[in-house]
Amino acid sequence: MxxxxxxxxxxxxxxxxxPNRAKANIEKMxxxxxxxxxxxxxxxxxxxxxxxxxxxxxxxVQAITVSSVDMALYFARHGWQDITIAFSVNIxxxxxxxxxxxxxxxxxxxxxxxxxxxxxxxxxxxVSLWLKVDAGYGRTGLNWADVxxxxxxxHEIAQSDRLTLRGLLTHAGDTYQxxxxxxxxxxxxxxxxxxAAARHALHQAGFGPLELSVGDTPASSxxxxxxxxxxxxxxxxxxxxxxxxxxxxxxxxxxxxxTACPVIAKHSSQNKLVLYGGAVHLSKEFxxxxxxxxxxxxxxxxxxxxxGPRLPGCYLTGxxxxxxxxxxxxxxxxxxxxxxLLLVLPVHSCLTVNLLREYRTLDGDIINIEE
Amino acid sequence: MxxxxxxxxxxxxxxxxxPNRAKANIEKMxxxxxxxxxxxxxxxxxxxxxxxxxxxxxxxVQAITVSSVDMALYFARHGWQDITIAFSVNIxxxxxxxxxxxxxxxxxxxxxxxxxxxxxxxxxxxVSLWLKVDAGYGRTGLNWADVxxxxxxxHEIAQSDRLTLRGLLTHAGDTYQxxxxxxxxxxxxxxxxxxAAARHALHQAGFGPLELSVGDTPASSxxxxxxxxxxxxxxxxxxxxxxxxxxxxxxxxxxxxxTACPVIAKHSSQNKLVLYGGAVHLSKEFxxxxxxxxxxxxxxxxxxxxxGPRLPGCYLTGxxxxxxxxxxxxxxxxxxxxxxLLLVLPVHSCLTVNLLREYRTLDGDIINIEE
Numbered sequence: 001m002x003x004x005x006x007x008x009x010x011x012x013x014x015x016x017x018x019p020n021r022a023k024a025n026i027e028k029m030x031x032x033x034x035x036x037x038x039x040x041x042x043x044x045x046x047x048x049x050x051x052x053x054x055x056x057x058x059x060x061v062q063a064i065t066v067s068s069v070d071m072a073l074y075f076a077r078h079g080w081q082d083i084t085i086a087f088s089v090n091i092x093x094x095x096x097x098x099x100x101x102x103x104x105x106x107x108x109x110x111x112x113x114x115x116x117x118x119x120x121x122x123x124x125x126x127v128s129l130w131l132k133v134d135a136g137y138g139r140t141g142l143n144w145a146d147v148x149x150x151x152x153x154x155h156e157i158a159q160s161d162r163l164t165l166r167g168l169l170t171h172a173g174d175t176y177q178x179x180x181x182x183x184x185x186x187x188x189x190x191x192x193x194x195x196a197a198a199r200h201a202l203h204q205a206g207f208g209p210l211e212l213s214v215g216d217t218p219a220s221s222x223x224x225x226x227x228x229x230x231x232x233x234x235x236x237x238x239x240x241x242x243x244x245x246x247x248x249x250x251x252x253x254x255x256x257x258x259t260a261c262p263v264i265a266k267h268s269s270q271n272k273l274v275l276y277g278g279a280v281h282l283s284k285e286f287x288x289x290x291x292x293x294x295x296x297x298x299x300x301x302x303x304x305x306x307x308g309p310r311l312p313g314c315y316l317t318g319x320x321x322x323x324x325x326x327x328x329x330x331x332x333x334x335x336x337x338x339x340x341l342l343l344v345l346p347v348h349s350c351l352t353v354n355l356l357r358e359y360r361t362l363d364g365d366i367i368n369i370e371e
Numbered sequence: 372m373x374x375x376x377x378x379x380x381x382x383x384x385x386x387x388x389x390p391n392r393a394k395a396n397i398e399k400m401x402x403x404x405x406x407x408x409x410x411x412x413x414x415x416x417x418x419x420x421x422x423x424x425x426x427x428x429x430x431x432v433q434a435i436t437v438s439s440v441d442m443a444l445y446f447a448r449h450g451w452q453d454i455t456i457a458f459s460v461n462i463x464x465x466x467x468x469x470x471x472x473x474x475x476x477x478x479x480x481x482x483x484x485x486x487x488x489x490x491x492x493x494x495x496x497x498v499s500l501w502l503k504v505d506a507g508y509g510r511t512g513l514n515w516a517d518v519x520x521x522x523x524x525x526h527e528i529a530q531s532d533r534l535t536l537r538g539l540l541t542h543a544g545d546t547y548q549x550x551x552x553x554x555x556x557x558x559x560x561x562x563x564x565x566x567a568a569a570r571h572a573l574h575q576a577g578f579g580p581l582e583l584s585v586g587d588t589p590a591s592s593x594x595x596x597x598x599x600x601x602x603x604x605x606x607x608x609x610x611x612x613x614x615x616x617x618x619x620x621x622x623x624x625x626x627x628x629x630t631a632c633p634v635i636a637k638h639s640s641q642n643k644l645v646l647y648g649g650a651v652h653l654s655k656e657f658x659x660x661x662x663x664x665x666x667x668x669x670x671x672x673x674x675x676x677x678x679g680p681r682l683p684g685c686y687l688t689g690x691x692x693x694x695x696x697x698x699x700x701x702x703x704x705x706x707x708x709x710x711x712l713l714l715v716l717p718v719h720s721c722l723t724v725n726l727l728r729e730y731r732t733l734d735g736d737i738i739n740i741e742e
Contacts, residue, residue, distance in 0.1 A: 011463040012439070045692060067693050068383070087693055088635045090647045091710040092382040111636050114709050139694060140636050140645040173691065264459045265482050265511050274511040276461045280725050284655040320544065321416060321721055322438050322458055323510060338485050339462040350692055354651050355726075 002304035006364045007260065007341055013281040014260045015356040016343065017367065018306045021256035022047075022238050023055050029220060029237050030059040036226045041065050041084060041213070043235025046350045048369040049359070050078035052238070065233045069093045069100065074370045076104050083107065084213075086171070086233060088132050088140060091118045101125035109169060111142050113156040120160035129157055130169040130213060135194040136187075137173040144170075144194040147201045154207040167211030167230065168195050168202075175218035180248050188219040192227040221249040241349040242298050243287050257359070258300065258307050258343035259352060261324060268333050275316075275324035277344055282319055283351035293317070297344040299326055301335075306362050307343040316344065373675035377735045378631065378712055384652040385631045386727040387714065388738065389677045392627035393418075393609050394426050400591060400608055401430040407597045412436050412455060412584070414606025417721045419740040420730070421449035423609070436604045440464045440471065445741045447475050454478065455584075457542070457604060459503050459511060462489045472496035480540060482513050484527040491531035500528055501540040501584060506565040507558075508544040515541075515565040518572045525578045538582030538601065539566050539573075546589035551619050559590035563598040592620040612720040613669050614658050628730070629671065629678050629714035630723060632695060639704050646687075646695035648715055653690055654722035664688070668715040670697055672706075677733050678714035687715065 006016070026042075033040035042056055045067040053064070053075060063082040066072045072083050073096065084107035089097070100106050102125050109132040110116050116129070131153055134141035142149045157165045172191040178184045195212045202210060215232030221244070226232060239257045240250040261277030286294045296316035300307040313329035324344065328336070336342065346352040353359075359367040377387070397413075404411035413427055416438040424435070424446060434453040437443045443454045444467065455478035460468070471477050473496050480503040481487050487500070502524060505512035513520045528536045543562040549555045566583045573581060586603030592615070597603060610628045611621040632648030657665045667687035671678040684700040695715065699707070707713065717723040724730075730738040 011467070012441070012461065070383070087647070088645070090383065090633045090635050092633045092712075096382070112709060115635075118710070139689075139691065139696065140638070262461045262463045264461050264486075267511070274459070276458070279654070279656075279722055283650070284722070285650075318510075320510065321725075325510065338483060339489070341463075351650055351655070354692075 003302045004304050004306065004362055006360060006362060007302045010260045010341060010360070012262065013277040013356070015353065015359050016258050016260050016306070017359040017361050018256045019055075019361050019363075021254060022052065025238050025240065025254060025256060026055055026059045029234060030061065032220070033232055038226060038229055039063060039231035041231050041233050042238070043067070043086065043233050044075060045071060046235040046238055046353065048353060049367055050075065051367045053078060053080065063231075065235065069096045071370060072100050072104075072106075076100060081105060084130070084233070085109065086169070089115050089119065091115060094118070094122045098122075098124045101127050107166065110153060110157070111140065113152050116153055116156040116160075116163065120156070120163060123162050126162045126164065128164050128166040130167050131165070133168050133170045133195060133198055135170040135172060135191045137171065139171070139173060141170065144198045147198075147205075150198055150202055151205045151207070154202055154205070158207070165207060165210065167213060168199055169213040170195055172214060172216050172219060175216050176243070176247065178218065178247065181222055184218045184222045184247065184249070188214075188223045189227065191219075192229055196228060217244060218247050218249045236350060239349040239353070241346045242295070243347050246287055252310060255345055257349050257353070258345050259356065260302070260341045261344050263336055263338055263340045263342060266333060266336070266338060271327055271329070271333065273326040273328045273333065273336060273342070275326055275342060275344070276322065277324040278319045278322040280321055281352070281355055282316075282324065282344060282346060283348060283355060284319060285348040285351055287347050295347065296324065297347055299328070299332075300343045300345060302341055302343060310345060374673045375675050375677065375733055377731060377733060378673045381631045381712060381731070383633065384648040384727070386724065386730050387629050387631050387677070388730040388732050389627045390426075390732050390734075392625060393423070396609050396611065396625060396627060397426055397430045400605060401432065403591070404603055409597060409600055410434060410602035412602050412604050413609070414438070414457065414604050415446060416442060417606040417609055417724065419724060420738055421446065422738045424449060424451070434602075436606065440467045442741060443471050443475075443477070447471060452476060455501070455604070456480065457540070460486050460490065462486060465489070465493045469493075469495045472498050478537065481524060481528070482511065484523050487524055487527040487531075487534065491527070491534060494533050497533045497535065499535050499537040501538050502536070504539050504541045504566060504569055506541040506543060506562045508542065510542070510544060512541065515569045518569075518576075521569055521573055522576045522578070525573055525576070529578070536578060536581065538584055539570055540584040541566055543585060543587050543590060546587050547614070547618065549589065549618065552593055555589045555593045555618065555620070559585075559594045560598065562590075563600055567599060588615060589618050589620045607721060610720040610724070612717045613666070614718050617658055623681060626716055628720050628723070629716050630727065631673070631712045632715050634707055634709055634711045634713060637704060637707070637709060642698055642700070642704065644697040644699045644704065644707060644713070646697055646713060646715070647693065648695040649690045649693040651692055652723070652726055653687075653695065653715060653717060654719060654726060655690060656719040656722055658718050666718065667695065668718055670699070670703075671714045671716060673712055673714060681716060
């Protein structure tokens with residue numbers, strides 16, 4: 001089998017990117033948003049790269065989501081003019097937030113009257129606010145059924161000329177626990193229905209009109225009719241990963257990144273290959289398979305056009321700081337030698353990208369992330 | 372209570388370092404090694420910083436351990452002349468290894484005849500080799516009882532003029548599963564006894580004299596008489612962390628790093644504070660307490676001299692990419708406001724340092740890590 005020449009030069013754990021797959025994932029999601037008539041505001045925390053951001057711009061994207069003030073400043077420097085920081089306001093970063101609000105159309109998330117009061121006193125430019133709603137995930141945000149809480153924050157926003165209440169926003173992270181079409185669809189329907197109920201209560205209390213923003217990767221990928229929402233904010237879909245594949249959100253051949261890891265040891269009697277590739281490359285994220293086994297990644301062989309299918313019966317059973325332990329079947333152990341590269345399909349591409357901070361494309365180009 | 376002025380300027384998750392604690396940890400371990408008459412070859416992967424390396428030099432350290440070729444090159448540039456890369460040789464990095472071997476006294480780990488053959492053919496300078504031994508941990512290395520395997524590798528080394536077999540090396544990572552003095556001591560005794568048996572077999576086969584190298588942080592911290600070994604290589608002890616405290620390897624007031632995290636939300640009815648501080652700052656490493664609860668970190672309040680004791684009943688129950696969820700008792704929720712900082716004692720300081728890549732000392736200095 002021919003093997004792509006980029007692999008000749010890879011010496012240590014390296015994040016390999018298949019640009020065609022990533023671009024196809026972007027196109028497909030943009031088309032889904034268009035069919036649904038919703039704004040596509042992709043989350044850029046997954047790729048963190050201005051160069052990859054341009055692939056989204058080519059697909060018609062104008063509005064983006066980020067997860068930190070620093071990331072917003074980075075993408076503002078690269079020409080993005082409509083940015084949502086999808087993380088409840090950290091009031092200690094008010095100076096940087098003011099700098100941002102002076103440059104771009106800025107959307108911030110709030111979930112308490114105290115934070116709104118602080119913004120009203122300290123913001124020097126107008127911003128749009130979204131109520132961060134907990135629609136069942138249980139991480140953070142105002143509970144969707146807490147009408148008193150929602151209206152108290154909305155009321156506080158209405159006191160300030162600089163603040164505009166734009167809508168309700170949630171991250172339905174509970175789809176990451178769902179498996180299969182019906183389960184993800186059920187979480188999505190419930191999420192949208194709860195957001196709509198919260199919006200209705202706010203309308204009744206005199207606040208509105210208000211938009212709804214949703215859009216985790218599983219629901220955005222798997223639900224055809226997204227329902228009565230105004231925008232979606234998926235991020236992970238640009239690369240997908242082993243967890244999304246397990247959920248059912250992507251096909252295996254839509255996964256666009258893998259970490260090339262040198263094999264440093266073979267322990268045939270233990271059905272084990274040891275990889276140079278550990279927690280500082282892949283993260284400690286794991287998923288649990290149907291047998292209850294923790295899986296820290298799958299392995300594939302390098303090929304002329306990237307990497308082959310997931311090797312059957314091969315998965316990472318653990319990672320320490322630099323080591324990855326690959327449970328491998330006998331055929332793989334026979335075929336693979338010390339010094340060969342294996343491609344590890346990440347469990348969670350966002351965390352792997354954040355650790356490796358540089359992409360090597362199949363053409364040999366290097367793409368850096370946010371600096 | 373007075374609060375150190377560095378906290379006034381901290382706006383986002385920041386790694387705070389108490390230099391006095393780190394220096395005391397170094398002195399204490401150096402004294403332990405001296406009492407035992409063993410070489411102290413600390414693992415620099417924990418701190419990854421040339422500036423902190425100087426604190427070790429001040430304590431008399433001349434030989435160091437690192438976990439990658441890149442880290443070896445970095446510390447070689449900063450004047451370290453005797454370096455062990457405690458990770459089985461990755462033959463794809465032979466060029467960089469040759470560059471290193473030309474500059475410093477280099478120790479490499481091997482666990483297969485194939486890798487030794489490769490080194491014999493491609494190394495351009497002499498190096499010392501250590502047999503990487505699995506003394507029970509089960510990650511990688513030649514099994515301590517596999518006399519045929521050990522002698523095969525030793526025999527291969529003896530064929531080359533450039534290669535010198537220096538000894539047997541193990542990482543007894545199984546002490547991380549142990550809790551308490553007796554358990555850690557038992558693992559250490561068994562490890563040393565197995566290494567000694569492997570050395571005896573090699574001596575019988577005509578190889579030697581050979582040194583023994585051990586020294587995970589729990590055993591190096593907790594075992595007073597380290598036994599018949601020649602060097603120890605602990606790393607984590609310079610900062611310690613919540614896991615070492617749980618094992619019993621340190622007192623809480625020996626933990627030298629904590630991550631300052633802004634509070635972004637309070638959910639009193641759920642006994643929850645939400646922190647800006649997640650998987651990209653703290654890592655996804657967790658430990659399990661005696662009730663089976665997963666703990667991603669403990670919280671403390673900022674004080675004039677760093678941070679106070681661990682807040683009772685307060686621990687991180689989960690992290691997503693940027694969020695940390697802190698289960699907090701009623702008193703803490705009453706005392707802490709949105710915008711305040713909490714200090715998170717990391718579960719695993721090596722991974723937190725690797726993610727945050729910069730220290731803020733209590734004096735306000737900034738110390739960078741390897742670039």
